[in-house]
Amino acid sequence: MAKSWEEINARIANGEAVVMTAEEFGDIAAEQGVSTAAKQVDVVTTGTFGPMCSSGAFLNFGHSDPPIKMGEITLNDVPASGGLAAVDTYLGATEPSNVRGIEYGGAHVIEDLLRGRAVRLRATGPGTDCYPRTEIDTWVTLEDLNQAYLFNPRNAYQNYAVAVNSGDRTLYTYLGTLLPRLANATYCSAGALSPLLNDPTYRTIGVGTRCFVAGAPGYVAWEGTQHNPHGDRDEHGVPIKPAGTLAVIADLKQADPEFFSAATFTRYGVSCFVGIGVPIPVLDEEIAATLALTDAQLTATVFDYGVQRRSRPALGTVTYAQLRSGQIEIDGVKVPTGPISSLPKARRVAEELKSWITRHRFTIAPPLQQLPQVGAQAFKPLEVRTEEAI
Amino acid sequence: MAKRRLDLTFPPRQATKPITYHLVKDFDLTPNILRAQIQPGQEGRMLLEVSGPREVIDQAVEFLEGEGVAVHAAASDICLDEQQCVVCGLCTAVCRPGALTLDQDSAELVFDKDKCVYCEACVVACPRRAITLTF
Numbered sequence: 367m368a369k370s371w372e373e374i375n376a377r378i379a380n381g382e383a384v385v386m387t388a389e390e391f392g393d394i395a396a397e398q399g400v401s402t403a404a405k406q407v408d409v410v411t412t413g414t415f416g417p418m419c420s421s422g423a424f425l426n427f428g429h430s431d432p433p434i435k436m437g438e439i440t441l442n443d444v445p446a447s448g449g450l451a452a453v454d455t456y457l458g459a460t461e462p463s464n465v466r467g468i469e470y471g472g473a474h475v476i477e478d479l480l481r482g483r484a485v486r487l488r489a490t491g492p493g494t495d496c497y498p499r500t501e502i503d504t505w506v507t508l509e510d511l512n513q514a515y516l517f518n519p520r521n522a523y524q525n526y527a528v529a530v531n532s533g534d535r536t537l538y539t540y541l542g543t544l545l546p547r548l549a550n551a552t553y554c555s556a557g558a559l560s561p562l563l564n565d566p567t568y569r570t571i572g573v574g575t576r577c578f579v580a581g582a583p584g585y586v587a588w589e590g591t592q593h594n595p596h597g598d599r600d601e602h603g604v605p606i607k608p609a610g611t612l613a614v615i616a617d618l619k620q621a622d623p624e625f626f627s628a629a630t631f632t633r634y635g636v637s638c639f640v641g642i643g644v645p646i647p648v649l650d651e652e653i654a655a656t657l658a659l660t661d662a663q664l665t666a667t668v669f670d671y672g673v674q675r676r677s678r679p680a681l682g683t684v685t686y687a688q689l690r691s692g693q694i695e696i697d698g699v700k701v702p703t704g705p706i707s708s709l710p711k712a713r714r715v716a717e718e719l720k721s722w723i724t725r726h727r728f729t730i731a732p733p734l735q736q737l738p739q740v741g742a743q744a745f746k747p748l749e750v751r752t753e754e755a756i
Numbered sequence: 757m758a759k760r761r762l763d764l765t766f767p768p769r770q771a772t773k774p775i776t777y778h779l780v781k782d783f784d785l786t787p788n789i790l791r792a793q794i795q796p797g798q799e800g801r802m803l804l805e806v807s808g809p810r811e812v813i814d815q816a817v818e819f820l821e822g823e824g825v826a827v828h829a830a831a832s833d834i835c836l837d838e839q840q841c842v843v844c845g846l847c848t849a850v851c852r853p854g855a856l857t858l859d860q861d862s863a864e865l866v867f868d869k870d871k872c873v874y875c876e877a878c879v880v881a882c883p884r885r886a887i888t889l890t891f
Binding site: 415416417469542543545549550551552627628629630631632637639690691692702703704705706707708709710711713 | 842843844845846847848849850851852854857858860862863864877880881883884885
């Protein structure tokens with residue numbers, strides 16, 4: 367019954383493609399079997415909406431008169447990189463404000479731009495023959511910018527840790543507030559809707575994959591930073607720990623603030639929620655089998671963040687269905703759970719992507735290059751060493 | 757047995773009188789202080805949950821008012837800005853009394869005000885700063 371990318375794209379172009387979200391596909395596969403579901407459905411849409419720190423935007427401001435070679439740059443008092451050409455910058459989402467600290471950061475500037483608000487741009491430069499101006503203080507809007515595109519080096523983590531804290535003091539982490547003595551557990555994945563959990567071996571998702579990025583049509587640009595295909599996998603070949611990641615790119619001018627939300631994690635820092643959705647073609651029964659997996663089958667590993675080291679002890683695995691029930695059990699102790707990744711928003715992403723494909727004939731693209739697979743370069747730690755030790 | 761939440765405002769000179777002692781000793785009520793802001797010489801406020809027979813609570817309210825304490829039914833003090841909220845659910849992870857939960861089907865946020873003890877854990881945890889507490 368194998369279908370080709372070309373056949374599926376022809377059906378999309380003709381408005382005949384059958385498209386379902388990963389949750390809907392799981393339901394129909396449970397009712398009618400994977401084989402029937404695989405025949406009926408052409409594309410399955412995925413979606414996730416969690417905090418993704420490794421995000422940011424490239425911006426080009428255009429040249430003032432007289433022009434300036436911007437060195438130190440701030441946007442609403444948030445520093446942006448001056449290490450590019452004269453009026454190019456990269457604004458990182460986690461950069462805190464010089465004035466408001468982590469209550470307002472790069473992600474908040476990006477959200478303000480998306481909401482059409484003017485942002486104060488201040489910069490200084492060395493003053494050169496071709497760029498004589500040494501200071502600028504002005505206001506810019508998203509519309510004013512020549513280019514503004516999101517380039518997020520690490521989004522859409524394939525699975526993530528469940529965090530608990532066995533220590534005796536509250537911890538403030540990127541996985542939220544962890545109460546002492548295992549009093550809560552937090553988790554961060556869209557589970558059955560998560561893009562890379564639906565394509566565990568990166569068969570259809572690779573460089574050049576067309577996808578949904580913060581409400582804009584975008585692309586998978588590269589493997590994400592810390593992409594690691596090697597970790598432990600379950601009997602379906604699905605990772606049970608943080609594994610693959612995606613670097614994505616999209617036009618900020620086409621993005622939607624509904625799918626990009628700045629965030630502050632108390633005593634941790636700035637981050638942003640990004641809506642990412644990837645369409646997956648139902649090429650054959652093998653891929654249909656993983657698309658059909660539900661929260662009851664997908665698992666995540668519980669890590670003790672009370673141990674503040676690179677390698678935190680694992681305390682076993684739990685299913686996403688257990689996590690979503692609001693309570694898990696660790697060594698016989700009942701621990702209340704709470705998510706960090708929004709399921710209602712993940713569903714919105716998958717629905718929106720579905721409507722792009724069915725209504726707007728958004729076609730799908732086979733990878734131009736595969737993401738690193740098992741057997742590729744191992745994921746390496748950073749060793750602390752002296753020059754003599756090299 | 758009835759349970760009622762009272763928002764008490766103490767005049768500056770009253771703030772040192774052991775009101776809760778009298779509620780226990782004289783009225784046999786079970787008071788649970790949810791929030792309090794009391795300093796000598798300043799106007800004070802206390803959010804109190806009292807349990808006991810309905811008519812005794814009424815008598816206790818009369819006693820408090822007689823002591824110069826302004827008594828109001830506690831209003832909804834936790835405010836959720838739905839425009840800001842992205843329904844991540846992180847607030848539910850820190851809500852020990854279980855006032856904030858996610859609906860099992862829709863995963864939308866449900867707030868049961870009666871269970872809230874105004875601990876503010878959600879206010880601090882919310883990454884969108886969408887939850888505020890007045891008083």
